[in-house]
Amino acid sequence: MSSVKPRGKVPKKASIDEVIEIKTLIRHPMHSGRMKDKDGKIIPRQIINAFKVEFEGKEIFSMKLEPSISTNPYIAFPYKAKKSGTFNFEWTDDNGKKYTMKRKMKVS
Amino acid sequence: MKIKKMAQIRRRDAMAIILGTAGAFIMSSSVYASKDKFTQRINKITNNKGAKETEIFLDVPEIAENGNQVKVNFEIESPMSQNDYIKTVYILADGNPSPDVAKFSFSQEMGVCSATTRMRLSKTQNVYLLAENNNNQFFMTKSMVKVTIGGCGG
Numbered sequence: 339m340s341s342v343k344p345r346g347k348v349p350k351k352a353s354i355d356e357v358i359e360i361k362t363l364i365r366h367p368m369h370s371g372r373m374k375d376k377d378g379k380i381i382p383r384q385i386i387n388a389f390k391v392e393f394e395g396k397e398i399f400s401m402k403l404e405p406s407i408s409t410n411p412y413i414a415f416p417y418k419a420k421k422s423g424t425f426n427f428e429w430t431d432d433n434g435k436k437y438t439m440k441r442k443m444k445v446s
Numbered sequence: 447m448k449i450k451k452m453a454q455i456r457r458r459d460a461m462a463i464i465l466g467t468a469g470a471f472i473m474s475s476s477v478y479a480s481k482d483k484f485t486q487r488i489n490k491i492t493n494n495k496g497a498k499e500t501e502i503f504l505d506v507p508e509i510a511e512n513g514n515q516v517k518v519n520f521e522i523e524s525p526m527s528q529n530d531y532i533k534t535v536y537i538l539a540d541g542n543p544s545p546d547v548a549k550f551s552f553s554q555e556m557g558v559c560s561a562t563t564r565m566r567l568s569k570t571q572n573v574y575l576l577a578e579n580n581n582n583q584f585f586m587t588k589s590m591v592k593v594t595i596g597g598c599g600g
Contacts, residue, residue, distance in 0.1 A: 357558055370566070372543065398556055401563075402549040406542050408515050408564040408597070418557025 342366050346427055348441040352419035360391070361414045364429050364437060370405035386411055388430040394423040419445045484540040488576065488586075491536060497576055497584035504575045506589050513567040513597030518547075520575055521560040522585075526552075532559040534578045541571030566597030 346362040364386060371383030389401040389411075399415055427439040488497065505519040524532045531554050537547040547565045567573075570592045577585045 393555065396555070398553050399561075400551040401561075402551075404544060404546040404548060406539060406544065406547040406566050408566055412562070412564050414562040416556065416558040416560050418555075420555075 342431075342437055344427065344429060344437050344439045346425075346439050346441055348425055348443055350442070351444050351446065354420060354445055356419050357416050358419055358443075359414060359416050360425070361412070362389075362427060362439075363410060363412045365410050366429075366431070368405070368407060368409045368411065372405070384432050386429050386431050388428075389413060390428045390430075391415075392426040392428075393417075394421075395426075419443065421445050481540065484538070484545045487538065487545045488574075491576060491578075492584045493582075495582075495584065497586035500585045500587060502575055502577065502585060502587040504573070504587050504589050506573050506591050508590075509592045509594065510567060511594045513569070513593040513595055515564050516567050516591060516593075516597070517562065517564050518573065519560075519562040521558075522577055524559045524579070526554050526557055526559060528554055529580070531580050532577055533580050535559070535561070536574075536576040536578075537563075537565065538574040538576060539565070539567060539571055540574065541567070541569050543568065547573075567591060567593045568596045569593055 342365060344362065344364045346360070348360050349358050352358050366386050367384070368386065369381045369384045371380065373381050375381055383405065385403060385405055385407070387403050389403060390397060391399040398417065401413060403411060422443060422445045425441045425443065427441070429437040503521040507516065510516045518537060520535065522532050522535070524530065526532070532552050535550040535552070538545045539547050548563060550561050552559055572588045572590050574586060574588045
């Protein structure tokens with residue numbers, strides 16, 4: 339699926355102990371396995387089922403997604419900035435395919 | 447003789463009515479099966495310990511016009527220190543085909559326990575938040591969402 343595209347917004351700069359907000363969105367149909375196509379056939383389940391965020395190699399936040407999550411899953415969460423580093427975002431779909439994204443943040 | 451025959455028919459009718467009612471009972475109980483499934487799910491998550499109902503900031507709309515995109519946001523007051531932090535947060539919906547919506551895993555590094563996402567709701571129902579802290583204690587809160595057009599593509 340070439341249309342699957344992750345996007346994310348992380349502030350480039352932050353001050354120490356500032357609570358920043360990280361926003362992510364991945365373009366994905368999230369077929370729940372219940373919807374039907376035009377011919378009345380059930381579209382098989384195909385969703386993003388896991389999301390993981392690492393900061394400097396350490397896992398800080400993860401999420402398990404179920405079919406009840408909307409199309410184009412949007413996930414936002416806060417983070418208390420302590421030092422400069424890189425965030426690694428990783429989405430996994432039902433086939434085990436991974437979509438990744440990196441974002442850098444400078445803390446001063 | 448004729449009268450006796452009629453009585454027999456009536457008895458047969460009565461049997462049919464009894465069986466019919468029993469059938470209707472079985473059918474109506476299957477409608478509520480998802481409610482049982484929901485209670486079972488909560489018991490499974492909490493290891494039959496149950497959850498304490500508390501006030502947690504769970505932000506869901508009162509009325510959702512489109513059940514396909516319902517924003518859900520929560521914030522739990524917690525020091526998020528090594529000895530006291532929220533480990534897991536479950537979002538559950540009791541009227542969806544499957545009660546689970548999402549499971550969030552937090553770490554102390556985050557400093558704050560909060561998250562936002564969007565979910566599907568098939569009909570008007572309660573949305574539950576179930577939080578677990580590092581001492582395996584559970585806290586729960588719920589909020590009713592009225593859904594105008596259901597999501598889930600039922």
